[in-house]
Amino acid sequence: MRILNLAGRRLAASIPTLFLILIGIFLLLQFAPGDTVDAMMAQMGGGDAATARELRQFYGLDLSIPMQLGHYLWRLVRFDLGFSSIYGKPVASVILERLPPTLLLMTASLSFAFFAGLVLGVVAARGVNKWPDTLISTLGLIFYATPSFWFGLMAIVVFSVYLQWLPAGGFEDIGQAATGLARTLDIAAHLVLPALTLGLIFLAIYLRIMRASMLEVLNLDFVRTARAKGLDETRVVVRHVLRNALLPMVTLIGLQAGTMLGGSVVVESVFSLPGLGRLAYESVVQRDLNTLLGIVFVSALLVIAVNFLVDLLYARLDPRISAGA
């Protein structure tokens, strides 16, 4: 109960942040050349000034900026993100359609980065300053410096064009219209390369943090006690060290949630995945600012949600938190 209370308070504290973001973005959009109506008129192939005036009145664009902001925020509270003239649907439903692939991609690459980073970090810390450590740390540095979109392109060349093991893009094969297990496997095959691509840079960060926190925990007194009791190394690492070394890793998930969402814009564009990131890109290209603003809103909500989950997880891993607060 205490944990929920603590996390709930954290959640409430993020509401002002959310409002600040929305007001900032709204004001920013006032600087944008043209508005929704201009975009719609261009879409329709031009129109006369009278129609434009009517449309502006309909969308409330003739009001003063504070009034528009008030309207906008009031609509957001009711989850009404406006209408996308490009997609001809409410923004909320466009975003909802595009959300599942992105969530799937983020979950897959986060799990990959987290577990691979954990294993590599432990291996590196166990053989500190010997060749496995040097090799893993060097790989980590290179992964960190690799632009994800470039890695994605090279992965397509190797695994799709030359080896033909995996599909080069898309979310599933539309032609097959498969169901059940076949469809799941099909989607999974399409997700392998994007998840690896998006996860690469996080893998580099996770393995570095894991290595550092393992080294720190390995030197603590209780580890020496466990060894003195005669426990074998594997048990010492798994039962005593890992749980404590995991804390910084979990913190990092929350900190990296936003970066990962940003990275999915690029990765989804490389692999033409119909997700939120690709939607963000499309709405920039097509100047659909209504949709773009909606995506900003949903991304902020997602980051806050991930941090909330991390808080809960953190309290489970570290009993001192729920006891102390």
Place this chain on the structure above:
Amino acid sequence: MDTLKRYFRSPAAIVGLILLLLIIGMAISAGWIYPRDPLALAGRPLIWPFSNPRFLLGTDNSGRDIAAQIFHGARIALLIGGAATVIAILIGVLIGAFAGYFGGWVDTVLMRITEAFQTLPNFVLLLVLVAVFGSTLTTVTIAVGIVSWPAPARLTRAEFLSLRNREFVQAGRTLGMKDLQLILGEILPNALPPVIVYASVVMAVAILLESALAFLRLSDPNVASWGNLIGLGRDVLRVQWYVAAIPGIAILITVLAVSLVGQGLNDALNPRLKGR
């Protein structure tokens, strides 16, 4: 002197420095080795690397010299990365210093704003900025700087929090020094070294951000940016994959060099933290 000696004791730091000097050399010599516009047509399109001595790294889809674009791209990467880093550090130091020094409601307000920036995915914010202000070299550089300041701000704030009540600051206060004098003259010089070291991380990320933007064709199309070239190479990826491969390696080496130098500086300045 000791710092310098400690820096050169690490092989990784030396490799990083050599790579960085190589890239700076490329940027300086670009106009001299390839005096022509790197975006001008030079020969037949899609010549493979090492097959024609006139175009060592081959040509791209429209027959432009890839080697020339790589050399001139070094300028763009260092220019955008460097300028964006300066902008991010300036904003970050300013906000972090005020928040840490004054505390109270100033701190609360400034940290709320920082938090808001950190809650937004910075690439998404970058897209919004480019959508609104356009994508010339200047606007892209400023936009990359604007999305990168929160981390240096937090770092500066932490330094100020630990320094603001030290004896030398209190001594200054009893001497009647004004807040601004204390911030700029007394605390900042002591708070700056870790922030400067952190600048290498900001620069590495800034170069990656710009190249991703250029790859999506949302950066300035009129400059020889490595990201632009990768975006172009994507159209002929299936057969002529070298067009995208070569500039990617250039980005990788640059980011690697900047990171290694930063890490080397960090280890040299904080010897106790080495091995972490």
